[in-house]
Amino acid sequence: MSTDISTTKEKGGRAYFSYLQKRWFPGGAAHGRWVDYAFIGAFVVAIGIGTLATEVFFTEANIKNLSRQIVSNGLISLGMLIVILTGGIDLSVGSIVALGGVLSAGMSDKVGIGPAILIALFFGAVAGLVNGVVVARFKLQPFIVTLATMGIVRGFVFVYTETPLVSKHPDFRILGASSVGPLPVTMIIMLVCFALIWFFLNRTPTGRATVAIGGNKEAVWLAGINVQRTIILAYVLSGLFSALAGTILVSRLGIAQPSLGIAYELDAIAACVIGGAILGGGGGGAIGTFCRALTLGMINNLLNLHGVQSYYQEIIKGAVILLAVLARRKER
Amino acid sequence: MMQGITKSYDGTQALRKVDFSAGSGEVHAIVGENGAGKSTLVKILTGAVQADTGQILLNGKPREIGSPLIGQRLGIRMVHQHVSLVPHLTVTENILLGDMPKRKLKWWINWPEAHCRAQKILEEIGFRGINVRKVVSRLSASQQQMVEIAKAVAVKPQVLIMDEPSAVLSQEELKRLFALIRDLKKKSVLILYISHRLDEVFEIADRVTVLKDGILMGTVRPQEIDKGSLIKMMIGRTLDEIFPHRPVRAGAEILTLKDLSLKGSFENISFSVAQGEIVGLYGLIGSGRTEVARCIFGADQPTSGDIRLNGRVVRPKSPHDALKAGIAMLTEDRIRDGLVLFLSIRDNVSLANFQLMSRLSILNRRRQNSLVRSKVQELRIRPPEIDRLVQTLSGGNQQKVVLAKWLLAQAKLLILDEPTRGVDVATKQEIYNIIKDLADSGMGILLISSEMPEILGMSDRALVMREGRLAGEFLRHEATEQNLLACAAGVIEKSRGE
Numbered sequence: 001m002s003t004d005i006s007t008t009k010e011k012g013g014r015a016y017f018s019y020l021q022k023r024w025f026p027g028g029a030a031h032g033r034w035v036d037y038a039f040i041g042a043f044v045v046a047i048g049i050g051t052l053a054t055e056v057f058f059t060e061a062n063i064k065n066l067s068r069q070i071v072s073n074g075l076i077s078l079g080m081l082i083v084i085l086t087g088g089i090d091l092s093v094g095s096i097v098a099l100g101g102v103l104s105a106g107m108s109d110k111v112g113i114g115p116a117i118l119i120a121l122f123f124g125a126v127a128g129l130v131n132g133v134v135v136a137r138f139k140l141q142p143f144i145v146t147l148a149t150m151g152i153v154r155g156f157v158f159v160y161t162e163t164p165l166v167s168k169h170p171d172f173r174i175l176g177a178s179s180v181g182p183l184p185v186t187m188i189i190m191l192v193c194f195a196l197i198w199f200f201l202n203r204t205p206t207g208r209a210t211v212a213i214g215g216n217k218e219a220v221w222l223a224g225i226n227v228q229r230t231i232i233l234a235y236v237l238s239g240l241f242s243a244l245a246g247t248i249l250v251s252r253l254g255i256a257q258p259s260l261g262i263a264y265e266l267d268a269i270a271a272c273v274i275g276g277a278i279l280g281g282g283g284g285g286a287i288g289t290f291c292r293a294l295t296l297g298m299i300n301n302l303l304n305l306h307g308v309q310s311y312y313q314e315i316i317k318g319a320v321i322l323l324a325v326l327a328r329r330k331e332r
Numbered sequence: 333m334m335q336g337i338t339k340s341y342d343g344t345q346a347l348r349k350v351d352f353s354a355g356s357g358e359v360h361a362i363v364g365e366n367g368a369g370k371s372t373l374v375k376i377l378t379g380a381v382q383a384d385t386g387q388i389l390l391n392g393k394p395r396e397i398g399s400p401l402i403g404q405r406l407g408i409r410m411v412h413q414h415v416s417l418v419p420h421l422t423v424t425e426n427i428l429l430g431d432m433p434k435r436k437l438k439w440w441i442n443w444p445e446a447h448c449r450a451q452k453i454l455e456e457i458g459f460r461g462i463n464v465r466k467v468v469s470r471l472s473a474s475q476q477q478m479v480e481i482a483k484a485v486a487v488k489p490q491v492l493i494m495d496e497p498s499a500v501l502s503q504e505e506l507k508r509l510f511a512l513i514r515d516l517k518k519k520s521v522l523i524l525y526i527s528h529r530l531d532e533v534f535e536i537a538d539r540v541t542v543l544k545d546g547i548l549m550g551t552v553r554p555q556e557i558d559k560g561s562l563i564k565m566m567i568g569r570t571l572d573e574i575f576p577h578r579p580v581r582a583g584a585e586i587l588t589l590k591d592l593s594l595k596g597s598f599e600n601i602s603f604s605v606a607q608g609e610i611v612g613l614y615g616l617i618g619s620g621r622t623e624v625a626r627c628i629f630g631a632d633q634p635t636s637g638d639i640r641l642n643g644r645v646v647r648p649k650s651p652h653d654a655l656k657a658g659i660a661m662l663t664e665d666r667i668r669d670g671l672v673l674f675l676s677i678r679d680n681v682s683l684a685n686f687q688l689m690s691r692l693s694i695l696n697r698r699r700q701n702s703l704v705r706s707k708v709q710e711l712r713i714r715p716p717e718i719d720r721l722v723q724t725l726s727g728g729n730q731q732k733v734v735l736a737k738w739l740l741a742q743a744k745l746l747i748l749d750e751p752t753r754g755v756d757v758a759t760k761q762e763i764y765n766i767i768k769d770l771a772d773s774g775m776g777i778l779l780i781s782s783e784m785p786e787i788l789g790m791s792d793r794a795l796v797m798r799e800g801r802l803a804g805e806f807l808r809h810e811a812t813e814q815n816l817l818a819c820a821a822g823v824i825e826k827s828r829g830e
Contacts (some may be wrong), residue, residue: 203695205686208679215672222631222669223683223737224655 046298054305060182062305067187068176068252070297072097074190074290075245076264077271078197079128079238081289084269084277085201086234087214088135088142092127093242093268095153097261100124100246102157105165105256108172117175117247124243125236127153132235136228150265157258165256176252186248193241198286206230214278270317271296274324296320346372347546349386354539356490357520359513361527361537364566365728365756369546370526374493377524378410379403407490411481411497413754419469424450426468427483453486454478457512473500474617481509485516492516493524496754498532502616502782503817510536528756529783530559542566563757575789576768580808582792583607585643586776587628587659587745592637597623598800601637605745605776610767612791613780614816620800621780622664625747628778629661630654641745655684660743662734664750664780670734673723677713678704680722680733685740707736712762728759735763739770746770749780764790784813796820 050057076093083090100120107116127149134145178185201207209230212220221227242261250256274296275288299320303313347369354360362370375381377388379397387394390406397403417426424446425432433445450464459478468476477500484492498506513523513536527533533540534554542549542565549565585604593599598620605611615621626632628639630648638645641657648654651661663669671680681704682689689700704718711732713725722733731751738746748767752760767790771777781787787794794811796804796819804819804826818824 203697204693205682205690205695206693208682208686208695212672212675212679212683215674216668218669219663219672220683222629222651222661222663224650224652224741225683225686226650226652 046295046302050298050302050305053302056305057302062301063182064179064184066297066301068184069301070294071184071186071190072245072249073264073267073271073297074293075193075241075248076268077275077289077293078190078193078286079241080265080268081272081275081277081286082197082201082210082234083142083238084272085211085214086231087217088231088234089146089269090128090131090235090238091143091146091265092131092150092153093238094261094264095150095157096124096127096239096242097246097249097264098157098256098258099127099153100243101250101256101260102161102165102246102258103243104247105167105172105250106161108167108169113169113171113175120247121240121243124239124241124246126239128236128239128242129232131239132232135235136231161256161258164258166254167256173251173254176248176250176254186252189244189248193244194286194290197237201286206233210234267296270321274321292324347376347383350543350546350548352541352548352551354522354524356522357517358538359517359523359525359536361525361533361540362543363527363530363533363540363562364543364549365758368543368566368756370543371495372546373543374410374495374524374526377403377491378408378493404487407488408493409484409487409489409491410493411484411495413495413497413499417468417476417480417483420467423454423462423464423466423468423471423479426479427453427464427486429483450482454482457482457485457515458508472618474502474505477501478505478509481512485512489521491522491524493526495526496528497525498527498529499753500617502618503821504616506532528754530562533562534559566757575785576765578768578772580609580792582609583774586641587778588638588640588643589624589628590638590640592624592627592634592639594620594623594627594632595635598797601797601802603795603802603805605778607776608771608774609793610771610777610779610791612787612794613778613797614782614784614787614794614820615797616820617782619797619820621797622749624797625661625749625778625780628654628745629659629747631661655741655743658744659747660684660738660741660745661747662738662749662751664753666730666734671722671730674721676719676721677708677725677733678718681707681718681736681740684737688740703740704736707740711736711739711766728755731755731759731763735766739766743775745776745778747778747780750782751779752781752783752786784816787811787816788813798822 056062076097080090080093100123103123104113104116104120107119110116111119131142131146131149134140134149135142176184176186180188199207201211209220209225209227210233212225213227213230217227246261249260271293272289275285275290275292277285277289296317299317300313303316308316350369350373352373362373364370372381376383377397379400379402382398388397389395395406397406397408418429421429427450428446433442433449447464454460454462454464459482462471462475462478468479471479477497481494481497497509501509513525516523525533525537537554539551539553540557540562541551542562544566552562552565583606585606587605589604590602592601601620601624603611613621613624623632627634628648630650630653633649639647641659646653646657648657648659654661667673672683678700682695682700685703686695689696689703701718705716707713708716708718713729713732713736722730725733731754735751751767752763755763764786767777767779779787779790788811791811792808794806794808794816795802796806796816798820799822803822804816804824806815806819806826815824815826819826
């Protein structure tokens with residue numbers, strides 16, 4: 001059949017639409033699905049509702065508050081996204097958040113804030129490395145492996161401290177509290193991370209290989225790419241971002257609970273999946289995940305402002321996830 | 333039976349007002365190049381795809397086939413080109429899927445009876461030697477194909493559609509398939525047979541319908557037409573000579589195998605490939621040829637023996653190592669091993685060549701685009717848009733994408749495992765010309781194929797494998813169809829120069 005009908009021949013709006021798609025999602029991460037853009041609409045609508053419904057929404061205080069809330073889930077989702085792209089899943093992120101949290105709080109008294117954060121990130125990456133090595137080298141199912149490490153890491157956290165830790169370091173809360181202009185520092189960190197990962201996924205050989213592995217591991221291996229190393233890297237990044245999220249979270253809350261981060265993996269998976277990632281590998285992108293993490297955070301914030309009970313919030317959040325996945329269901 | 337069928341995908345017309353009819357008890361072949369619309373036509377018939385316009389008449393009655401389930405209820409069954417079995421279930425379950433015999437309690441499966449019934453179905457259609465208790469994923473490709481056929485035949489369909497059923501079958505198995513088809517014909521089943529292999533079409537078909545670019549070119553009887561004219565109908569021009577002529581100009585040896593063995597697959601394989609030489613490797617399915625290639629490429633590890641590249645012993649531990657040493661391999665099954673379907677042409681071509689197009693682990697977009705674009709133009713991949721997702725391309729163009737990936741790798745030795753499987757005649761010829769050019773430029777080429785004409789037409793030297801051993805070696809002037817077949821079947825053995 002003659003398939004040489006190029007998109008440039010399409011008329012008006014649709015041509016521009018295709019152009020934008022190619023420009024923004026060059027790797028084919030998201031292509032031609034109206035739901036990808038509907039979410040941007042939903043985002044705008046949510047802002048509109050927020051502004052109309054309560055005066056508090058558009059105050060600087062609330063915007064700052066909102067962006068801080070988004071940061072931790074945003075970072076965890078980012079790590080999760082990389083793992084999901086390789087066709088895996090990382091259930092241990094919640095436990096690694098706690099690990100990062102208690103380590104940064106516990107260590108800051110002894111070695112200072114900077115080194116404490118580095119230690120936290122280091123152990124987060126180590127936990128990810130364990131996940132990655134077991135998954136890639138021994139070819140076990142990521143679901144089971146990270147389910148096991150989820151328990152193991154959580155156990156270590158409780159071994160480290162049974163009670164909530166409060167750092168006595170005077171500057172401990174600086175990271176979570178300071179801001180540049182209207183933007184909290186943590187938000188800037190997250191934006192930088194997203195930009196870096198977008199660049200990694202779209203503009204580096206390892207990043208492209210990561211995306212490709214989720215589609216056809218065998219073909220990528222036969223193309224002479226070190227698949228094991230790429231998969232391990234994905235889990236290391238996931239551990240690293242989770243630990244970073246834990247550090248930021250604890251700095252914001254001022255207290256490090258050993259039970260921190262329980263069930264966080266669910267929010268992260270949700271953000272990835274409604275952001276267009278496909279469980280089991282097969283597409284997804286940093287931009288999509290970012291938008292959805294943002295939207296999810298905003299829904300939370302709005303519900304909070306309206307004093308909706310947290311149980312109802314869970315129901316609404318679950319419904320939103322279902323709706324989003326239904327909307328992007330592939331028609332056959 | 334089908335009238336004025338039109339179907340377009342995303343603005344591309346796959347079928348244009350196609351009229352098609354066939355009667356019961358007929359073997360009706362549908363031929364055409366890749367992308368001619370054959371698959372779309374039969375998919376409309378099975379209900380997997382709906383036509384934009386036109387109607388389908390079954391036994392004179394107009395029918396809406398809105399889903400594969402409706403198609404099946406109307407007695408239309410399809411044997412898919414890419415086997416659609418459930419890999420981790422037994423042969424029995426796959427054949428009887430959805431219709432397992434139950435004991436008195438409805439939810440209790442009667443296993444002995446189920447196995448018995450599946451066995452009977454296989455035997456009835458002449459496929460013996462398959463253990464019905466075995467899990468499908470542990471069967472060979474050709475056995476899987478036969479189970480697939482058995483599954484479709486088990487429900488006694490009125491219309492049986494076969495899409496390239498012979499691709500993975502050996503000569504012997506093909507004979508049994510043809511016997512089965514003749515048998516079904518007697519039971520007045522209509523068989524629609526899609527194949528690229530015109531020899532088969534001439535052997536089995538009562539009538540042949542030719543499609544080109546979604547347009548019906550005509551329906552003919554094989555007796556009334558010769559192969560050349562049929563090819564002309566398919567591609568719109570004659571193919572005087574599919575295979576390019578070239579003088580043998582072998583240089584120094586690039587690859588030398590010495591007593592290479594892999595336990596359970598092959599043993600004591602020794603041969604060499606020289607610069608600028610095309611060595612054909614022929615053998616029936618299961619003779620171990622692909623396994624030898626995988627060992628050279630580092631995808632499997634040989635248990636003993638030497639692989640020498642330019643005289644130095646190499647032992648690639650992975651395709652990564654092999655590629656670094658200068659060995660590239662186009663694998664047999666492009667969907668399973670060659671492509672990442674949801675990524676673009678650019679990504680797929682780049683996969684083996686990131687080193688060429690990046691610095692300090694960052695891709696140089698401009699260089700990447702220009703390299704990929706040059707290959708897309710050179711191989712005439714259609715449409716020539718490097719952002720195009722590979723899954724939207726036709727089979728021939730997909731194969732060209734895989735080829736582009738390995739051409740860019742600039743290997744010293746290129747292994748081609750069935751480079752033209754499931755590819756139309758015109759693309760085949762293009763691929764043959766590319767192979768010739770590569771050999772002329774000094775690359776050593778190991779061409780694995782189960783298509784006899786391909787081996788005879790392309791290779792400077794032909795090797796034949798049988799049951800894991802090298803059974804014969806023929807120089808170009810010695811190689812004939814009879815020789816190679818006899819050797820592959822174990823009638824004669826021959827070593828070089830004998």
